[in-house]
Amino acid sequence: MEIKVGFEITYAAAQPTPMVIMLSIHPSRYSDIVGTERIVTEPDVPIGFYRDGFGNVCGRLVAPAGGITFRGHALVRDSGLPDVVNPAAEQIPIEQLPDEVLLYLMPSRYCETDKLTDIAWSLFGNAPPGWARVQAITEFVHNHVTFGYQHAHHMKSAHDVYEQRAGVCRDFAHLALTLCRCMGIPARYCTGYLGDIGVPRDPAPMDFSGWFEVYLSGQWYTFDARHNVPRIGRILMGTGRDAADVALTTSFGRMTLAKFLVVTDEVVAA
Incomplete structure (x- = not known):
């Protein structure tokens, strides 16, 4: 299948403001892009692209006084298959993990393993290690947390989500991945993008989505604590320790979000 993705995001600014954006499709999906991905600004300003320490594509620019609009679009091939499910995937002993994977066991800005370790072991200590343990964590978070955009707050941490039992997709992901880290996973x-493909259409405006991946049997597997079902058509944009590493836009000065529109639709043959 082919999926049309894109966005239109507008910020108002009183003065020239440096910015970093992470609005590009992840390099792991480059071979799936039909033609080229286009990201333009209005007014037109130069963007210098680079790779961050996690391999994500970032752009740096200076938004002019008055503000800026970002528009992007791409056509992406997709297998049309749901997220991989592999119940035989095994948990790797920490001493055998590759060096580059160890930082994904550590606490990070929104993921306080020190506050949740005792809770995690009390809840999942008896769950079989590996895929079954991750699935148990995912199901717990899915049932423990209520989704709602009114619950969104940029300062909310995994421990906050556990206590408040409400949040948006990034909060589901933060709590689930923190509990996994507490269990040595x-x-x-x-x-990235996740459209309503293969599921009933959500009447809420489309948004970018947050999920998490775990390292089992030597590779990364996708899990989604908000939906808790394998989904079709995920298009990755960025990975990191938590949402602080994959902010879509970062401004070094005061800016106000004026418009936010995301598109991710399956292209249906006429």
Whole structure:
């Protein structure tokens, strides 16, 4: 199948403001892009692209006084298959993990393993290690947390989510991946496009999505604590320790969000 993705995001600014954006499709999906991905600004300003320490594509620019609009679009091939499910995937002993995976066991900005370790072991200590343990964590978070955009707050941490029992997709991911880390399973945060493909259409406006990946049997597997079902058509944009590493836009000065529109639709043959 082919999926049309894109966005239009507008910020108002009183003065020229440096910015870093992470609005590109992840390099792991480059071979799936039909033609080229386009990201333009209005007014037109130069963007210098680079790779961050996690391999994500970032752009740096200076938004002019008055503000800026970002528009992007791409056509992406997709297998049309749901997220991989592999109940035989095994948890790797920490001493055998690759060096580059160890940071995904550590606490990070939104993921306080020190506050949740005792809770995690009390809840999942008897769950079989590996896929079954991750699935148990995912199901717990899915049932423990209520989704709602009114619960969104940029300062909310995994421990906050556990106590408040409410949040948005990034909060589900933060709590689940933190509990995985507490159980010795490397886990990282993911952001990207996830449209209503193969599921009933959500009447709420489309948004970017947050989910998480765990490292089992030598590879990364996708889990989604908000939906808790394998989904079709995920298009990755960035990975990191938590949402702080994959902010879509970062401004070094005061800016106000004026418009936010995301598109991710399956292209249906006429």
